[in-house]
Amino acid sequence: xxxxxxxxxxxxxxxxxxxxxxxxxxxxxxxxxxxxxxxxxxxxxxxxxxxxxxxxxxxxxxxxxxxxxxxxxxxxxxxxxxxxxxxxxxxxxxxxxxxxxxxxxxxxxxxxxxxxxxxxxxxxxxxxxxxxxxxxxxxxxxxxxxxxxxxxxxxxxxxxxxxxxxxxxxxxxxxxxxxxxxxxxxxxxxxxxxxxxxxxxxxxxxxxxxxxxxxxxxxxxxxxxxxxxxxxxxxxxxxxxxxxxxxxxxx
Amino acid sequence: xxxxxxxxxxxxxxxxxxxxxxxxxxxxxxxxxxxxxxxxxxxxxxxxxxxxxxxxxxxxxxxxxxxxxxxxxxxxxxxxxxxxxxxxxxxxxxxxxxxxxxxxxxxxxxxxxxxxxxxxxxxxxxxxxxxxxxxxxxxxxxxxxxxxxxxxxxxxxxxxxxxxxxxxxxxxxxxxxxxxxxxxxxxxxxxxxxxxxxxxxxxxxxxxxxxxxxxxxxxxxxxxxxxxxxxxxxxxxxxxxxxxxxxxxxxxxxxxxxxxxxxxxxxxxxxxxxxxxxxxxxxxxxxxxxxxxxxxxxxxxxxxxxxx
Numbered sequence: 185x186x187x188x189x190x191x192x193x194x195x196x197x198x199x200x201x202x203x204x205x206x207x208x209x210x211x212x213x214x215x216x217x218x219x220x221x222x223x224x225x226x227x228x229x230x231x232x233x234x235x236x237x238x239x240x241x242x243x244x245x246x247x248x249x250x251x252x253x254x255x256x257x258x259x260x261x262x263x264x265x266x267x268x269x270x271x272x273x274x275x276x277x278x279x280x281x282x283x284x285x286x287x288x289x290x291x292x293x294x295x296x297x298x299x300x301x302x303x304x305x306x307x308x309x310x311x312x313x314x315x316x317x318x319x320x321x322x323x324x325x326x327x328x329x330x331x332x333x334x335x336x337x338x339x340x341x342x343x344x345x346x347x348x349x350x351x352x353x354x355x356x357x358x359x360x361x362x363x364x365x366x367x368x369x370x371x372x373x374x375x376x377x378x379x380x381x382x383x384x385x386x387x388x389x390x391x392x393x394x395x396x397x398x399x400x401x402x403x404x405x406x407x408x409x410x411x412x413x414x415x416x417x418x419x420x421x422x423x424x425x426x427x428x429x430x431x432x433x434x435x
Numbered sequence: 436x437x438x439x440x441x442x443x444x445x446x447x448x449x450x451x452x453x454x455x456x457x458x459x460x461x462x463x464x465x466x467x468x469x470x471x472x473x474x475x476x477x478x479x480x481x482x483x484x485x486x487x488x489x490x491x492x493x494x495x496x497x498x499x500x501x502x503x504x505x506x507x508x509x510x511x512x513x514x515x516x517x518x519x520x521x522x523x524x525x526x527x528x529x530x531x532x533x534x535x536x537x538x539x540x541x542x543x544x545x546x547x548x549x550x551x552x553x554x555x556x557x558x559x560x561x562x563x564x565x566x567x568x569x570x571x572x573x574x575x576x577x578x579x580x581x582x583x584x585x586x587x588x589x590x591x592x593x594x595x596x597x598x599x600x601x602x603x604x605x606x607x608x609x610x611x612x613x614x615x616x617x618x619x620x621x622x623x624x625x626x627x628x629x630x631x632x633x634x635x636x637x638x639x640x641x642x643x644x645x646x647x648x649x650x651x652x653x654x655x656x657x658x659x660x661x662x663x664x665x666x667x668x669x670x671x672x673x674x675x676x677x678x679x680x681x682x683x684x685x686x687x688x689x690x691x692x693x694x695x696x697x698x699x700x701x702x703x704x705x706x707x708x709x710x711x712x713x714x715x716x717x718x719x720x721x722x723x724x725x726x727x728x729x730x731x732x733x734x735x736x737x738x739x740x741x742x743x
Contacts, residue, residue: 190538198526269522273581275488276518277539278511435448435489 188283191274195291199257206295210253211302214245218307221367232371235398239313243321243394244366246303247328250296251361251386254329255336255353257292262340263349271433281428285337289420292333293326300325313397320405321396327416328389332357334419341432364390370402385415436499438464438589438620439485444494446480446644454480456644457494462589462637464499467615468622469635469652473739477644478624479519482593486516499588512540515582519593519624521574523566529553529577530562533584540585552580555610557603572599579607583614590614592623596630608634632656632731642739655734662728663688663695664710666721678717685710686737694718695727697737 199206218241225237233240265271274284307313315321335357343349364386370378381387389412392405427433439462446455454477462468472478483489485496487507496503498510524532533549553559556576561569569577579595590611596604612634615621625631631638632652639649648655671692679687685696696710707726714721727733 185541186543187539187541190535193538194527194535197531201526264525268525269518269520270524272486272488272518272522273536273539276486276511276516277536278508278541279539280508430490434487 187277187279188287191279191284191287192290195257195261195288196294198261199291199295206253206256207299207302210249210299211306214249214303215306217245218242218310230369232369233400233402235400238311239398240369240394241367242303242307242311242313243397244390246300246307247325247390247393248361248364248366249303250300250325251328251332251389252357253299254292254296254332255339255357257295258288258333258336259340259343259349259353260336261288262337263343263346266340266344267346275430275433281424285334285420285424285427288337289330289333289423292336293329296325296329296332314399315397316399317396319396321393323409324389324393324396324405324412327412328386328393330416331385331389331419334423337423338426341426360384360386361390365402366390385412388412436464437497438462438466438499439622440497441481442495444481444484444496445492446477446484446489447492454644455484455491458641458644458646460639460646460649462620462622464588464620465615465618466620466637467611467635468620468637468639469631470622470624470639470641471628471631471735472624472641472647476641476739478641479593480644481641482516482519482591482622482624485514485591486518487511488518512585513588515585515587515590517578517582517590517592517595519597521571521578523569523574523577525565525567528563528565529558529569529573529580532566532577533580536581537584542585548586549584552583556580556607572603575599576603576607587619589620589622592621592625594624594626596625596627604630628731628735640735640738647738656731661700662698662705662726663733664698664707664714665693665695665725665727666711666714666718667723667725668692668694668718668721672718681717682713685713688733688736694721695733697729698726 218238221241222238228237229235230237230240262271265274339349339352343352364384365381370381370387373381388403388408391401391403392408392412395401395405439460441458441460444455444458447453458477458481470478470481480489484491485503491504499513501509503510527535530549530553533552534544537545537549553562556579558573558576558580561573566574566577575595575598579592582590582592596607599607608630611621623631623635635652637650638652638655640647669692672689672694674687674689682696688695694714696714698710699706711724
């Protein structure tokens with residue numbers, strides 16, 4: 185118990201110590217996006233949905249920032265640990281795989297929630313966004329962070345260098361989150377890409393999260409919940425299993 | 436009770452490299468144990484298996500009577516390992532690192548012990564610096580503090596004094612002696628053989644993944660501490676297989692242009708004349724002769740067959 189709590193503290197202090205990079209910078213990036221799209225789109229509505237573009241965009245950007253930060257927290261800790269050789273202390277400690285994964289994911293979720301809250305607080309005064317279903321926001325926010333935190337752990341275990349890690353981030357995580365309907369309604373896509381998009385798990389995460397705010401979207405959020413829950417469990421279990429066998433960590 | 440009981444331990448790496456071959460070893464509780472061997476002998480592999488950063492291929496280990504591979508958490512809480520490679524968390528200060536380390540071993544904060552460790556390892560002045568600003572020697576001392584912060588019963592030090600200056604090394608060893616006197620078992624690997632000879636009461640030597648010997652230090656020193664006749668020649672020497680077989684009774688070692696041969700005593704008479712004649716017959720008259728008392732280094736070189 186003390187071990188898990190200590191590791192959680194270590195992992196959360198790590199990002200709190202460099203707030204500029206981990207909280208302020210993502211918030212600023214999201215705000216820049218919003219300013220740009222606010223002036224580019226004006227008061228236009230999202231085609232097919234009865235909602236203005238600005239209100240559509242805010243939850244999507246929030247969720248994208250949360251997902252990327254949850255991933256960054258676990259993956260950077262793993263890769264820095266490997267490069268600096270600090271991960272040996274984790275391996276040598278009596279903390280079990282379940283405890284370690286729990287502590288890492290709890291810190292990832294905390295970072296995602298902090299970043300999400302900061303964005304919301306900054307942007308709320310400039311919009312007439314409502315909070316239609318808070319439980320739905322929390323469900324998708326937390327599940328999304330758990331999935332991304334687990335992927336970050338797995339990516340961190342797999343990577344040998346910062347370059348490997350950057351590759352995972354830039355070629356897998358960024359495209360998947362960017363092309364998940366943050367900036368557009370999926371119904372605007374050609375049918376072929378709509379079909380492909382139906383298989384992108386991040387689409388359901390972002391759409392469900394947004395549904396919690398604007399009570400409308402491209403998917404049925406209640407139906408998607410089951411799939412998201414299963415995906416979350418699978419992601420967490422994979423991270424736990426790989427940690428347990430010491431995949432790419434122990435020879 | 437043995438602090439460690441290692442039975443038939445094997446390690447074969449993924450690339451086929453056999454690092455440990457049927458190593459069995461007892462480390463008595465309360466001993467100050469030296470694990471010696473040339474580079475690449477398998478010392479670090481052995482320690483990494485104990486530390487759980489490398490998986491064993493087969494064999495068993497018990498720590499204070501508990502199976503290491505099945506009761507990992509129990510064993511880990513009683514073991515502190517100083518890894519050979521420097522490792523530090525760039526985000527935190529030594530004090531924070533020690534607090535986190537202790538917590539990760541499931542123990543409540545103990546500021547008095549953390550203060551004492553910082554003091555003993557001469558890190559008090561640097562306790563609030565970020566570890567990135569510490570020198571190499573300080574980082575290594577922090578590793579030692581980290582291994583001790585949960586008050587382990589068994590402390591394992593893998594080359595802890597590499598890069599630490601003489602004065603500090605002495606104080607570090609004084610501290611280890613104190614811990615040992617208080618009942619902590621200490622297992623160390625080192626390249627400084629005089630250090631091992633001075634500190635340790637037990638010694639094991641491994642070479643090419645195999646255990647060569649394991650016994651009390653005194654016994655090893657006594658049994659092998661004979662004298663050697665060293666003959667210096669004008670030219671560097673090389674031993675042919677024939678030389679080796681003819682001189683085999685004297686364990687010939689060559690160091691550049693010096694040939695050293697072990698002297699044996701028969702009925703309290705040294706056989707130096709026989710040895711000298713044998714050498715002279717093979718290599719001619721030397722330019723200089725001396726008699727050296729063998730120390731651990733000679734023993735080590737002889738046992739590991741390393742004459743370089």
